[in-house]
Amino acid sequence: MSQHKNTIVVVDDHPIVIEGLIRLLSKKPEYEIIGGFTRGEEFISFLKIATVKIVLLDIMLPDINGMDLCKTIKTISPDTVVLAFSNYQERSVILQMLANGASGYLLKESSIEEIVICINEALNGQITFSNIVKEIISRPQLKESQDFAKLTVREKEILKLIADGKTTNDIAEMLFLSKFTVENHRKNLLQKLKAKNVADLIRHATLQNLI
């Protein structure tokens, strides 16, 4: 039964990448590549009828966002190991993939050796990253923290209350301030974090762990 082999699938919009990985991995008898897909939907259909042990998943696909796809994969088949295989070097993207259930993150520029090592580690149940990714994760988001530092204590306080669903009047009452004062702080927050409105403000603040 294929369940007992290390069945691998590659999802990438460039056929040449799929081809390369197939040739690379087919040398190893312990792997069995059972599919390659250039579209997310095709893979999802396949996943519903096949047992996939590990999937190498490109994040930039034509039909679906890789982050969402990862979540979908883990919902349909929680035991399938998702290994992100991407060009994106953004820390937030890497952490988002992990949050969505990925077991690791490989950059496409990784060496052949690195790729093989990571796949092996993933198969052993480990969380695995290519070397550059490890560095990126370890490196804290200094730029983002600076934005936060620019906010005054009062602004941070009010930002948290806004995020909590409080209205301007609510906040004014809670902090014994005039509503005009709170409105000013709110305006300054929008300006400082370059947000168009509260929705935008909260999304950015949340993603940057400001609240």
Place this chain on the structure above:
Amino acid sequence: MSQHKNTIVVVDDHPIVIEGLIRLLSKKPEYEIIGGFTRGEEFISFLKIATVKIVLLDIMLPDINGMDLCKTIKTISPDTVVLAFSNYQERSVILQMLANGASGYLLKESSIEEIVICINEALNGQITFSNIVKEIISRPQLKESQDFAKLTVREKEILKLIADGKTTNDIAEMLFLSKFTVENHRKNLLQKLKAKNVADLIRHATLQNLI
């Protein structure tokens, strides 16, 4: 100079834990434990005057939240490796610590061997987790996805646009809908996700990776 040794600090509110780690690590000549603190503020003061290569950080401290402390540490001293040492097994907590700059996450119940291995890996610049933590990370958050599943496709679409700072009228134009329709979807989103207003909506949605 202490800069060239592997200087280690332990921050934990239980002195016995600090003591245990000191005794454990002092056997290895390559480590130099230069401090143990039961309060976050004390450690921050110390960090400003000393060179710390790695800090074993308990998340539950009396005076400050460990997540915030981690961020502060990486701001003051970006090269200091933060290794979370905690009882919390919640996936969200682990990922939050990583997002805040931690290089790894150890459970307190880990074996001595595991702890030593992880510290070594961390010193080598690796991201490291104790075994149970690896499992927790690999296990996707099924519960959280359920809320998302309750939203219809159209609602998810509109939620993303709201989060992007678009107004009701913007969205209506983009999707060729009446503004009343968009308003209704918006109302349903607020109700389904139990949010008081947009700020509340976006915060919850972002934290739950709905957008």
Place this chain on the structure above:
DNA sequence: TCAAAAATAGCTGAAAACAGCTATAAGTAA
């Protein structure tokens, strides 16, 4: 101690959000 930054308070008017309803057509699952 002097200048800058932060916090405070105020005003107006337009735009947007929100609550609370009704109602119809289309698709879907029991």
Place this chain on the structure above:
DNA sequence: TTACTTATAGCTGTTTTCAGCTATTTTTGA
């Protein structure tokens, strides 16, 4: 095929947000 869900559209009235101003007091840093 019937009942339910989803998506659509509409209305009214109130509350809140937001932009664009001015201006005073308090705090802080150089």
